[in-house]
Amino acid sequence: MNPPSTAPAGTVERKTFCGICEAACGVIVTVQGDAVLKIRGDVDHPNSKGFLCPKGAAFGAVRDDPDRVLTPLQRQPDGRFVPVSWDTALDDIGARLRGIIQRHGREAIGVHLGNPNGWNYGAFIWLLGMAAALKTKHLYTASSVDINNYWVVGELLYGHNLVTPFPDIAHTQFLIVLGANPVVTHGSMMTAGRVKEQMAAITARGGRVVVIDPRRSETAAQFEWQPMRPDGDPWLLAGMLKTILDEGLADQDALRRQTRGADALPALLKDVNGDRVAAETGIAWADVQALARAFAKSPTAALYGRCGASLGPFSTLTNYLINVLNIVTGNLDRRGGMVFGQPMLDTEGFTRLFKVNGYDRWRTRVDGIPEVMGTSPLATLPREIRTPGKGQLRALLIASGNIATTSCASGEVGAALDELDLLISLDPYLTETSQHAHYILPPTLWLERDGMPIFSQMHAGMPYAQWTPASVAPRGEARDDWWIIDEICKRIGLVPSASKAAQWLGKLGIRLTPATAVDLFLRTGPAGDWFGLKAGISRKKLFQQTSGVALSAEPPVGVSRQRVHFKDGLIPLAQPLMATEMARLIARPSSDDDAESKRWPLRLISMRELRSQNSWLHNVPKLTTGDRRPHLRIHPDDARPLELEDGSEVSITSRWGEITVPALTSDEVMRGTVALPHSWGHRGGWRRAVAIGGGRYNDLTSNDATEIDIPSGNAVLNGLRVRVTRQANAPALAKAS
Ligand SMILES: Nc1nc2c(c(=O)[nH]1)N[C@H]1C(S)=C(S)[C@@H](COP(=O)(O)OP(=O)(O)OC[C@H]3O[C@@H](n4cnc5c(=O)[nH]c(N)nc54)[C@H](O)[C@@H]3O)O[C@H]1N2
Ligand SMILES: Nc1nc2c(c(=O)[nH]1)N[C@H]1C(S)=C(S)[C@@H](COP(=O)(O)OP(=O)(O)OC[C@H]3O[C@@H](n4cnc5c(=O)[nH]c(N)nc54)[C@H](O)[C@@H]3O)O[C@H]1N2
Numbered sequence: 001m002n003p004p005s006t007a008p009a010g011t012v013e014r015k016t017f018c019g020i021c022e023a024a025c026g027v028i029v030t031v032q033g034d035a036v037l038k039i040r041g042d043v044d045h046p047n048s049k050g051f052l053c054p055k056g057a058a059f060g061a062v063r064d065d066p067d068r069v070l071t072p073l074q075r076q077p078d079g080r081f082v083p084v085s086w087d088t089a090l091d092d093i094g095a096r097l098r099g100i101i102q103r104h105g106r107e108a109i110g111v112h113l114g115n116p117n118g119w120n121y122g123a124f125i126w127l128l129g130m131a132a133a134l135k136t137k138h139l140y141t142a143s144s145v146d147i148n149n150y151w152v153v154g155e156l157l158y159g160h161n162l163v164t165p166f167p168d169i170a171h172t173q174f175l176i177v178l179g180a181n182p183v184v185t186h187g188s189m190m191t192a193g194r195v196k197e198q199m200a201a202i203t204a205r206g207g208r209v210v211v212i213d214p215r216r217s218e219t220a221a222q223f224e225w226q227p228m229r230p231d232g233d234p235w236l237l238a239g240m241l242k243t244i245l246d247e248g249l250a251d252q253d254a255l256r257r258q259t260r261g262a263d264a265l266p267a268l269l270k271d272v273n274g275d276r277v278a279a280e281t282g283i284a285w286a287d288v289q290a291l292a293r294a295f296a297k298s299p300t301a302a303l304y305g306r307c308g309a310s311l312g313p314f315s316t317l318t319n320y321l322i323n324v325l326n327i328v329t330g331n332l333d334r335r336g337g338m339v340f341g342q343p344m345l346d347t348e349g350f351t352r353l354f355k356v357n358g359y360d361r362w363r364t365r366v367d368g369i370p371e372v373m374g375t376s377p378l379a380t381l382p383r384e385i386r387t388p389g390k391g392q393l394r395a396l397l398i399a400s401g402n403i404a405t406t407s408c409a410s411g412e413v414g415a416a417l418d419e420l421d422l423l424i425s426l427d428p429y430l431t432e433t434s435q436h437a438h439y440i441l442p443p444t445l446w447l448e449r450d451g452m453p454i455f456s457q458m459h460a461g462m463p464y465a466q467w468t469p470a471s472v473a474p475r476g477e478a479r480d481d482w483w484i485i486d487e488i489c490k491r492i493g494l495v496p497s498a499s500k501a502a503q504w505l506g507k508l509g510i511r512l513t514p515a516t517a518v519d520l521f522l523r524t525g526p527a528g529d530w531f532g533l534k535a536g537i538s539r540k541k542l543f544q545q546t547s548g549v550a551l552s553a554e555p556p557v558g559v560s561r562q563r564v565h566f567k568d569g570l571i572p573l574a575q576p577l578m579a580t581e582m583a584r585l586i587a588r589p590s591s592d593d594d595a596e597s598k599r600w601p602l603r604l605i606s607m608r609e610l611r612s613q614n615s616w617l618h619n620v621p622k623l624t625t626g627d628r629r630p631h632l633r634i635h636p637d638d639a640r641p642l643e644l645e646d647g648s649e650v651s652i653t654s655r656w657g658e659i660t661v662p663a664l665t666s667d668e669v670m671r672g673t674v675a676l677p678h679s680w681g682h683r684g685g686w687r688r689a690v691a692i693g694g695g696r697y698n699d700l701t702s703n704d705a706t707e708i709d710i711p712s713g714n715a716v717l718n719g720l721r722v723r724v725t726r727q728a729n730a731p732a733l734a735k736a737s
C-alpha cells in the first residue's frame with residue numbers, strides 16, 4: 001500500500017508509469033490544474049513496487065523546460081527556425097513528400113525510430129505501419145546501435161526475433177552479468193523492478209553474482225568483479241562452453257528435450273584453446289574453467305549480457321554463445337534460469353501476423369547488409385543518402401532519435417542529413433539532429449499521453465499489464481507522435497499499417513487509432529477478455545486499475561516447446577552462420593600482437609550515468625549539477641606517462657576522429673582500458689545541454705561495413721582502439737552548474 005497521500009488541497013493524483021527507460025516504473029503524479037507538482041514511486045505497481053530513480057522524479061522539468069519545442073518549427077534558408085501552424089507544416093510536408101514520391105517512388109522515403117519509442121506504443125506501431133505501407137527498405141531503428149544481435153539470435157535459435165529469454169533474478173542462485181550495469185541502468189532486455197535489491201537478495205540467500213566488465217562499474221563494485229579486457233566476451237564464453245562440454249558437465253536431458261544439433265558444438269570450438277582465451281580476456285585459463293564449472297554445477301544459474309556484450313565486433317556470436325551456455329547447462333526455461341516473457345499483448349503473434357519478424361530476407365542497397373526485422377542498420381544511413389541510384393534515400397522522418405550523437409560515426413550522420421531533400425524530426429528539443437531538419441514537430445511527452453509499456457512487457461520478471469490515461473494535458477501545441485505520423489500519412493494517401501484490413505478500411509475513409517487497434521489485439525489475445533467471453537483484460541479495464549495488474553506471480557517455465565516457433569519446438573543449436581563467425585574470430589590477429597595495437601594502445605568503452613538517459617535529460621537543472629562534462633576514466637598507470645592529473649584536458653584519437661575531454665584517473669578501469677560517458681557534446685537549442693559541452697563519443701566510432709558486427713549490422717561502439725594525449729594548454733575546470 002502507498003503511504004497516505006499528502007497532496008495539497010486542489011490537487012489530484014494520477015497513476016501511470018515512467019516512460020524513460022525499460023524499468024517502466026509505476027508512478028503517482030500529483031497534478032494541479034495543468035501543472036505537475038510531484039512525481040513519486042507507486043508502491044502498488046506489480047513490478048517496480050514503489051521504486052523511482054532521479055530521472056523519473058525530475059521529469060516534470062522536462063515537461064516545463066523553457067527550451068522545449070511547443071509549436072511546429074520551420075527552418076529558414078539562414079538556418080533559423082520559425083514557428084508555423086500545424087496546417088502549414090503538415091501541408092507543406094505532404095506536398096514535398098508527394099513530389100519526392102512522384103520523382104523517385106515511395107522507397108525514397110525513410111523512417112527512423114529512436115529509443116524513446118519503446119514507451120510510446122502509438123508512435124511505435126504507426127511508424128512501423130508507415131514504413132510497411134511505403135514498402136521502403138529505409139526503416140532504421142536504435143536497435144542497430146544496441147540490440148540487433150539479440151533479434152538475429154532470437155530468429156536463429158527460437159524462430160522469432162522477439163524471443164529473447166531473460167534472467168529470472170528473483171529465483172536464481174547464480175547470476176553472471178556480462179557487460180551490463182543494472183545498478184545504474186535499471187536493466188535492459190530484462191524488466192526487473194528494484195533490480196539492485198533483487199540482485200542483493202541473490203547473495204543474501206547464499207547465491208553468487210559475478211560481474212564481468214573491464215570497468216569496476218557501480219554493479220561490479222557491489223558484487224564479485226571479474227575484470228576482463230574489452231571484446232574478450234566471445235573468447236570467455238567459448239572457453240566456458242568448451243570446458244563444460246569437455247568435462248561432461250552439459251545437461252544431456254535438457255539438450256534432448258529442448259534442442260537439436262548439439263553434436264555440432266564441439267566442432268565449433270575445436271580451435272579454441274586456453275592460452276588464446278587467457279590472452280584475449282586477460283583472465284587466467286584456470287579461472288575461466290572454474291567459472292564454467294561453478295556455473296554448470298549451480299542448482300540454478302543465469303548468464304545475462306547487455307551493452308558491454310552487444311556493442312562489440314562479434315556481438316551476434318557473443319549473444320549466440322550466451323544463449324547456448326544457458327541452454328547447455330539446463331538453465332533455459334527453468335525457474336531461476338533464463339525464462340521466456342509473458343507479455344500482456346501477444347507481441348510475437350502481432351509481428352508474425354504482419355510479417356515484420358525475419359532475418360536476411362533482403363540486403364541493404366549500398367552495403368549488402370542483411371535486414372533484421374525489416375530494418376536497415378544506422379551504420380549504412382549516410383551512404384544510403386549519398387549513393388545515387390534507384391532506392392536512394394531522399395526524405396527521412398525521425399521520431400525520437402538523436403542520431404547525430406547516438407549513432408556510430410555521428411559527425412558523418414549529421415553532415416549527411418543536410419543532403420536530404422526533406423528531413424522531419426519529431427522531438428521535444430532542437431537537438432544536434434533536429435537542427436538539420438526542415439521541420440521540427442513537437443510531440444507530447446509520456447505524462448501527456450495514454451501509455452502502455454509496449455517494449456518492457458516482453459521481459460518483465462513479474463508479468464503484468466498496464467495501460468493508463470494521460471496524467472496531464474499537453475503543453476503548447478504538442479501532439480501525440482502517432483497523430484503527427486497519421487496526419488503526414490493522410491497527406492500522401494497512406495494508411496500507416498501493414499494490415500490489409502486497415503488499408504481496406506482506409507479506402508472507405510475509416511482510420512483506426514493505435515489505441516483501438518491495440519485494444520482489439522489485446523482483447524482477442526491470450527490475456528484478453530474476448531469482449532466479455534473471458535475474465536481477461538481490456539484497455540477500459542486497465543484504465544480503472546492504473547497501478548497495473550499482475551498477470552501471474554512469476555514468468556512461466558516448462559514452456560520452451562510452445563515458445564520456440566519452429567515446427568518441432570526444438571532449438572537448432574547448429575548454426576552455420578555462427579560457425580563462420582567463430583572461424584572469423586579465430587582468424588583475427590590476437591589483440592596483443594597486431595601492429596595496430598602499438599598505434600592505438602588503449603581501448604575505449606562507453607559509460608552510462610544515473611542522471612542521464614542516452615543523449616537527453618541533459619537540459620534538466622536538477623540532473624546536471626556539478627561538472628557534467630563527460631570525463632575520461634583512465635587507470636593511474638596509463639595516466640602517469642602522459643603526466644595527467646584529474647581535470648587535464650586530453651585528446652582521444654581513433655582511426656576515425658578526435659575529441660577533447662577532461663580526464664579523471666581511477667583504478668575503476670583496468671589498465672589499458674579507458675571509459676567515457678556517451679552521447680554528450682550537444683548542439684542546437686537546448687541551452688543548458690549545449691553549455692555543458694564536452695566531447696562526443698561517437699565522433700570516434702566508425703560506420704564502415706567492415707567495422708560493424710557482420711551478421712546483424714550492429715554498430716561497434718565499445719572496445720574502440722584509441723590513443724590519448726595531453727592537450728598542451730589545458731583550460732581550467734569549468735563548472736556546468
Ligand atoms: N541511467 C541510465 N539508464 C539507462 C540508460 C542511460 O543512458 N542512463 N540507457 C538505457 C539504454 S538505451 C540501454 S540499452 C541500457 C543499457 O544497459 P546496460 O547494458 O546495463 O548499460 P551500460 O552502462 O552500457 O553497461 C555496459 C557495461 O559493459 C561494460 N563493457 C564495455 N565494454 C565491454 C566489453 O567489451 N565486455 C564486457 N563484458 N563489458 C564491457 C561497461 O563498462 C558497462 O559497465 O540502459 C538503459 N538505462
Ligand atoms: N558510444 C555509444 N553510443 C551509443 C550507446 C553506447 O552505449 N555508446 N548506446 C546506444 C543505445 S543502447 C541506444 S538505445 C541509442 C539511443 O539513442 P537515441 O535512439 O537517439 O535515443 P535517446 O538519446 O534516448 O533520445 C533521442 C531523442 O528522443 C527525444 N524524445 C524523448 N521523448 C520523446 C517523445 O516522447 N517523443 C519524441 N518524438 N521524442 C522524444 C529526446 O529529446 C532525444 O532528442 O544510443 C546508442 N548510442
Ligand code: SF4
Binds near residue numbers: 054
Ligand atoms: S528512468 Fe527508468 S528507473 Fe528511473 S524512474 Fe523512470 S523507468 Fe524507473
Ligand SMILES: [Mo]
Binds near residue numbers: 115146
Ligand atoms: Mo539502448
